[in-house]
Amino acid sequence: MNDQSLELEDELYEHLRVDVPKGQELLRIDKFLMHFVPNTTRNKIQQAANNGDIYVNDVPVKSNYKVKPFDVVRVLLPHPPFExxxxxxxxxxxxxxxxxxxxxxxxxxxxxxxxxxxxxxxxxxxxxxxxxxxxxxxxxxxxxxxxxxxxxxxxxxxxxxxxxxxxxxxxxxxxKTSEREYVAMVWGNVKEDEGTIEGNIARHVKDRMQMAVFADPNIGKPAVTHYKVLERFGYVTLVSCILETGRTHQIRVHMKHIGHTLFNDERYGGNLILKGTTFAKYKQFVENCFKITPRQALHAKTLGFTHPVTGEMMRFDTELPDDMKLLIEKWRTYATARADESEEE
Structure with missing residues (x-):
């Protein structure tokens, strides 16, 4: 099986997690971890930090970072910590x-x-x-x-x-003979009715919990996403995304790359109010939407493939989950109300 299917080499595995206690004095993280990682050397810990594999509060740090009380320290490596x-x-x-x-x-x-x-x-x-x-x-x-x-x-x-x-x-x-369609809510008004996003995807150079698009063809792996607007709500847009490739976080990364981060995608900043007004009522409305769909608004709606025995082309389709249905309805109502207000003016 090759990288088109599972992208397993892009994973990071948690090898160690330490919640720094209240009374901890400031201490270099390479010295601090010596007390928790068995059968290791300070040099190996420093190397892990240089590789971007040591995180404090989900941010990669160097070996000279000084831990402080209540920090959450995690060591993430690209191989499983155990069989x-x-x-x-x-x-x-x-x-x-x-x-x-x-x-x-x-x-x-x-x-x-x-x-x-x-x-x-x-x-x-x-x-x-x-x-x-x-x-x-x-x-x-x-x-x-x-x-x-x-x-x-x-x-x-x-x-x-x-x-x-x-x-x-x-x-x-x-x-690329399988068929995969996703439905997503994204920030911003996607101007083009449809389009194609192409760009190599690899792990982000500064934050290895994220993926990113790179212009250099020698970095990462090629990725292609076709999108089509399903419905516009002004500050957000409902889109259909069809994958040609299956890279880690592909839709999330590609849509952010063209300026349309997925709604409430915490990993990529979509849990912030990226478009809209500064009115308190609007802010409250968006926060209520975040509560309705407490995750990135993304659903793998359809799947098609050839049956391995019969040779029949099989296609499956699902309804959107309840949280996304409710989210769409709230934005539809909000957009309609705004349109009515504009006509009255």
Whole structure:
């Protein structure tokens, strides 16, 4: 399986987390971590900091950073901290379709797809291990997974039940013959009715928790997103995004790159009021919208692929989840009210 499907090499795994106690005196972080990381040297800790793998309050720091009380220190590295052991967990699954070769799942927002980043239990993979026996392993030894979506993105995923299905479906994602459409709410009025975003995606040079678009063709991996406006609400726009490639955070990064960060996408700054007025009533309205959809407003709505056994083209479509439906309705009502006020003036 290659990078078009799972993008596994872009992951960071939490190896250590330390909540700095109230009485901690100022101390260089390389000295501080010597007390918590077993079988290591100060030089190795310094190297990890130089590589951008040591974070304080989710911001990468150098080895001369001085920890202070209540800091949250995390060491994140691009390989698992231990050999993955998947414990079966009885987590309900919303199965849209199932046969002997595969199943299609509608994943709710908030459910992590696989262990990592400090989420070693309570994931979709743990649920799959409970509900299904002997699922095929992908190249990272994760049962059933052909592709993935972010924790706070909802929507459709196809899961392979046999080795043959795993190989066949992975090739479809690799050679761009699968179909994937997402619906997103983004900040700003997207002027063009439709367009294509192209730009290599790689990890951000300063914040390795983010991805970024790079003009240099030698950096990152090519990514292509086609978008189409579905509805405009003035300060925000509802768009459809169709993926040609499957890079980490692709829609979130590409839409931000063209100036339209996803609504309430905390990782990329969409949880701030990026467009609109300074009126207190508007600010309260947006904050209420954030509460309605406490995540990036992104849903993997449709999924299409060729069945690995029958050769039939299969397409699945889901309704938007309730939180996004309510969010859209609130913005539609707000936009209509603004239009009526303008006509009265």
């Amino acid at each position: 993955n052991r998947i414990d079966p967990e009885n987590i309900p699954l919303d199965i849209v379709y199932e046969d002997d070769s595969l199943l299609v799942i509608n994943k709710p927002a908030g459910l992590v797809v696989h262990p990592g980043h400090g989420n070693y239990t309570g994931t979709l993979v743990n649920a799959l291990a409970y509900h299904f026996q002997n699922l095929p392993l992908n190249s990272s030894e994760r049962p059933g997974l052909v592709h993935r979506i972010d924790k706070n993105t909802s929507g459709l995923l196809v899961i392979a039940k046999t080795d043959a299905a795993m190989a066949h479906l992975a090739r479809q994602f690799e050679f």
